[in-house]
Each structure stands twice: as C-alpha cells, then as structure tokens.
Amino acid sequence: MDYRVAIFTFIGGLGFFLYGIKSMSEGLQAVAGDKMRVFLEKGTKTPLRGVFTGALVTALIQSSSGTTVLAVGLVNAGLMTLRQSIGVIMGANIGTTITAYLIGFNLKDYALPIIGISVIMQFFIKSKKVNYIGKSMLGFGLLFYGMDVMGSGMKPLRESEFFIDLMLNVESNAFLGVFVGTVLTAIVQSSSATIGILQELAYQGVITYQQAVPILFGDNIGTTVTALLAGLGATVAARRASFVHFMFNVIGTVIFIPLFLAGIFLPGVEFITNTLGNLFDGLVVWDNLNVKMQIAQTHGIFNISNTLIQLPFVALLAKFVAKIIPGEEDEEIYKPKYLEPRLLSNLPVALSNAKHETEKMGEISLKCFDYSMDYLFSKDIRMATKAKNTEDTLDSLESQITQYVLKATTQNPSSDEELSNKSYKILQIVGDLERIGDHSYNVIEATEYILNYNIDISESAMNELKEMIERVRESIEKSLIVFDTGDKKLAYSVIENDDVIDEMEKNLRKSHIVRLNEGFCNGNANAIYLDILSNLERIGDHAVNIAEYTLESKRSQNE
Numbered sequence: 001m002d003y004r005v006a007i008f009t010f011i012g013g014l015g016f017f018l019y020g021i022k023s024m025s026e027g028l029q030a031v032a033g034d035k036m037r038v039f040l041e042k043g044t045k046t047p048l049r050g051v052f053t054g055a056l057v058t059a060l061i062q063s064s065s066g067t068t069v070l071a072v073g074l075v076n077a078g079l080m081t082l083r084q085s086i087g088v089i090m091g092a093n094i095g096t097t098i099t100a101y102l103i104g105f106n107l108k109d110y111a112l113p114i115i116g117i118s119v120i121m122q123f124f125i126k127s128k129k130v131n132y133i134g135k136s137m138l139g140f141g142l143l144f145y146g147m148d149v150m151g152s153g154m155k156p157l158r159e160s161e162f163f164i165d166l167m168l169n170v171e172s173n174a175f176l177g178v179f180v181g182t183v184l185t186a187i188v189q190s191s192s193a194t195i196g197i198l199q200e201l202a203y204q205g206v207i208t209y210q211q212a213v214p215i216l217f218g219d220n221i222g223t224t225v226t227a228l229l230a231g232l233g234a235t236v237a238a239r240r241a242s243f244v245h246f247m248f249n250v251i252g253t254v255i256f257i258p259l260f261l262a263g264i265f266l267p268g269v270e271f272i273t274n275t276l277g278n279l280f281d282g283l284v285v286w287d288n289l290n291v292k293m294q295i296a297q298t299h300g301i302f303n304i305s306n307t308l309i310q311l312p313f314v315a316l317l318a319k320f321v322a323k324i325i326p327g328e329e330d331e332e333i334y335k336p337k338y339l340e341p342r343l344l345s346n347l348p349v350a351l352s353n354a355k356h357e358t359e360k361m362g363e364i365s366l367k368c369f370d371y372s373m374d375y376l377f378s379k380d381i382r383m384a385t386k387a388k389n390t391e392d393t394l395d396s397l398e399s400q401i402t403q404y405v406l407k408a409t410t411q412n413p414s415s416d417e418e419l420s421n422k423s424y425k426i427l428q429i430v431g432d433l434e435r436i437g438d439h440s441y442n443v444i445e446a447t448e449y450i451l452n453y454n455i456d457i458s459e460s461a462m463n464e465l466k467e468m469i470e471r472v473r474e475s476i477e478k479s480l481i482v483f484d485t486g487d488k489k490l491a492y493s494v495i496e497n498d499d500v501i502d503e504m505e506k507n508l509r510k511s512h513i514v515r516l517n518e519g520f521c522n523g524n525a526n527a528i529y530l531d532i533l534s535n536l537e538r539i540g541d542h543a544v545n546i547a548e549y550t551l552e553s554k555r556s557q558n559e
Contacts, residue, residue: 010153014197016146021099021192024139030132030348047314049282050087051307052093058095064191067092068227070246070349073340075241082321085241086314089227089248090307093220097300099192102140103199104293108148114141128416147200154204167211172479174214181218189222195299199292212295213260216302220249240321247321252306269301336397338402350408352403352421358433359428360481361397362546364390365433365440369476369539371467372440376447376532377462387444394437401430425549429483432542436476439535439542444533446528457525458515465532468504471497472536475543482547494547505533 012446058067071088074080080088106542121134170177185194198215201207224246259265270286277285289297310317338356343349371387374380409423450457475497482491509530 006153006156008153010150013146013151013153013293014193016142016149017196018188018190018193020139020142020144020146021190022139024136024143027132027134027136027139027461030346031129031136036112047083047090047311050084051091054088054091055095057088057089059098064092064096064223067095068224068242069342072227072241073342075238082237082240082244083314083318086244086248086317087311089241089245090311093249093303094300094307096192096223097296097303100195100199100296100299101293103147103196104201104290104296106290108144111141111143111145111148114138115145143196144332147196148195149201151204154201154206163185163206167207170214171211172209174261177211177214178218178221178253178257180365181215181220182222183218184215184227185219185222186225187222189223189226191219194219194222196294199295202295209291209294210266213266213298214257216254216295216299217257217260220303220509221246221253224249226321236325240325243325244317244321247317248306248310251310252302255306255309256302264296269298272301273297336400339400341404343449344404344408344411347408347412347419350412351405351419351426354405354408354426355422357397357401357404359480359484361394361401361430361433362483364393364397365436366473366476366480368394368437369440369473370446371442373473375444377466379447379451384444384448387441391437391441394434398430398434402427402480421552425552427550429546432545435542436539439539443532444537446532449528455525455528457529461512461515461525463527464508464511465529465536466502468533468536469509471501471504472540472543475501475540479543479546482550486550488551491547491551495544498540498544501537505537508533 054067054071057070058064070087071080071085071092075082094255118134118138120139121137122131125131125134131257166180170180181194181198184197185191188194195216198207198212198219202212223241227242227245233275238242256265259268273286273289286294336357337360340350340353343353368387368390371383371390375383375387405423405426409420449455475494476498478494481487482494512526512529512533
C-alpha cells in the first residue's frame, strides 16, 4: 500500500474516531443536563461513594476528562471538598474503561446503520431529548467507523522497520512504552482515543499485547493533562484536585510497572478474568477474548486495582498534595464561586452555575439593604462602609454573571425554550438585584446628607418608616425564595405585598405633609424623607419583578 494513502487513511479515521468520542460525550452530557452536576455534588459524602459516583458519571458521559474537569470546577466553586473530589477522580478512571470495552466488542459492521439512524433522530424528530440521544448515537457509530478506517491505515506499519524497532524497544524497555503512551495522550487529550488506537494496532497485528501494556499505563498518565490545564488559574483547592488526578495515575504506574516487569501483573489479569468467567459457567475465559477485549480487560483491572490500593489513603493523599501546593484561600473579599469557565461548554450546567451565583448575589443584595437601613437608624459608619462594599460587589457580580450567561449561550446556541427562558430570567434578575443595591445605597447617601446638614426627622416619622422597611425587606426575602424554589404561591404573595407597600408609601407621604404643616419637620427633612420613601418603594418594585420573572418562566414551560 502507498504510505501516503496509509497516512491519509489513518488521519481521516482518527478524525472520525475523535469526533465520534466528542459527539457521543456531548450528546450524553446534554441528555444528563444539570442532573450530572447535582449527582456529583450529592454523591460524594464518603470517598467510597465518590468512587461509585465518579465511575457512574464517567460511564454515562463517556469522558473521564469531562468528569474530572467537572470535579475540579465544583471544587473551584466551593461545592465539593478536595477529599470528596479524590474519590470522584478515582471513580472516573474506572468509568472510562467502558469505552475500551465497547471497542473490544468490535461492532464496526453496525457502524453505518447506527450513523443512519442517528441522523434520522436528529433531523426528522423534533424532541430535543431524542436529538441529543441521536447525537450520542452518531458519535457511537463514528467511533466504530473511524476505528475501521484507522485499521486500514495501520496495516502497513506491520512492514515498517522503524515501527517494528520502536515496538521491540518498548518490549525490552517498559518505561519507553510509558513515555510513548503519556506523550500521545497528552497531545490528543483523550485516553479513550489513544487506548482505542492501541487496541486497533494490536488487532491489526502491528503490536503485541505484551508491547501494548506499558503504553496503556502511559495513556493513564497522559490523560491527566486535561485536568492539570483545568486547574490553571483556579483556586488552591481546585489546583490540588487537578494535581491529585496526576498523582493517582503516576502512583498507579509506579506500583504496577514493577509487577509487570516481574511477570506477575499479566498472569494476574488472566487469572482474575478466568476466575470471573468460571462464576458464569466459563462464559468468558481469557483465551476466548480477542486482543481488543484483552487490552480493555487489562485497562479495567489496572484501574480498579489501583483504586482499591489507594482508596484507604485518601486523607494521606490530600495532605501530601496540600504540601506540594500550599496556600490559603482569601475569604475576606467575596469572589464569584460558581462562574466556572471550564463548564461553559455545557449549557445546562453553566446556567445552573449562573443561577447559583445569582442566588448568592440575592443574599448580598439583602445584606446591602440591611446595612443601609441600619445606618439610617444607628448612624454607625461601619454600616455605611459595609453597604458600600456590598454595593460594589453587586455591580461586579451583575457584570460577571451577565458575561458568563452570554458566553454560555453564544458557545451553545440552542432552540431549547426552557434553557432560553432560564438564561433570560437570570439576566433580568441580576439587573433587578443590582438596582436593589443602587436604591439601598441611595438611602446611605440620604443618611449622610441628614448627618452633614443636621437635619432632624421626627421620631414618629422614623417609626412609621420602620414598618415600611420591614415590608420591603419581606418582599426581597420572599422574592429570593421564589427565585430559588419557583414557589408560585409565594410569588403572588410578593405581588400582593407590593400593593401594601404602594399604599403605605402614599399614606406616609400624607402623614409627613401633615407633620410638615404642623411644624414637626422642616423643608429639608421633607425632601430627604420623601426620597427615602421613593427608594424603598422602588426596591419593592424590583422584588416584584423577580417574582414575576419566575411566574413567567413557569407559565412558558407549562404552555
């Protein structure tokens, strides 16, 4: 065969294969949506549960890198501790073996029908869920079709002196095999891809099973590059989580390479396979497996054994990584915790993160309101400083959340109405929360005016103001709960409460005019008092807006 044809065939097949893995993973992630993140958050109370959770999520989305990067993102957002992430990372290594087993079944004869069915599901069926499943099926079909095309391009390597010499060197020097596997996977950034190539090379007779195993160990190290890149620029805890992934796979290789060189590991894999096969009446025995499945089985036993060995030492591993990457998180200044840029490619997860950050912004807006009202009555300058700081934070959060949502929706154009409504609602609500901060700070400025010009507002006027402040605060608090829970009944309660606030503002204006006419307050006090009333009423309006956006999104979902 012409070597140019062989190279072009291999590159084209690799393209199909890599796109297939990406498409399958993206489709499955879209079907899982935000449930994947929630599952990871809640399924990591113990390291063992974390292992099962990480393995299951990876098996579902077919990407150990995706699971690990998600875990690093959750650690960076403060939703998962370092120790919890270690279990997930260990489990991700187990879950990724599913791809190798799928390749081991050698389903290339079914690739084209699967691709055809997937296209029908994507182009002729309107259901979004079916479209996503079709996308994952397309990836599944392309994966096997790409393997078949790659195999054609690999055949000439059996006659290549350079490649034969390289594989002989790998057989005599296992560390060279580890290095080759590490570099290839670091370049491709997919252990599933490089292990798939390894399986096809062995299937074509280009390399032996013995030569493939050390390269397999290197593949596991190379795949950690994705997580290490994900940790760059992240929090200390997130950098530690990404480094744990690297350490876990390096330690595993350090443990198993001597066993491989001593001739213990491979007979052990064969023994475990035959023992498990005997449990099922000899259904599966080592000699009956094709070389692709033998490599998949070796990969699976290596990762499961590595996890069983290192799982009891999770705490020790966490301490060791903390020594390697020292540092403390700065908790004095609030920084966005949930706007994880590594998750922008997954729209449901990105919008859920933006919602979490918006909820946090809501808490800060309530604090800003409280600090402003405290300053109005106590004249404590510390409250004014806190109000200023929180108002600055709200301004920053509005900008960052807005940019994050826009980036996520731009990167993932979707006609999914539910996701469009969610992004619209978040963008509107962050604007309302920022305006609550602005109006609260207006009260700070009004208070400073009162202090600077020694303006005296009567005690009865201030007492009446307290009642309105309590009503407005109640509206803010309830609207935030509505945003979090989608409680329609509570949303209507916020709207009804606003009618009370509007009526209260009218009555307080009338009362103040009476006091002004009776000489209890002067003209300067009148302007400031009415300004405070106006700001409180507008804060109530923004709380209503938040409740109404929630009601509108619920209505559109039900239509």
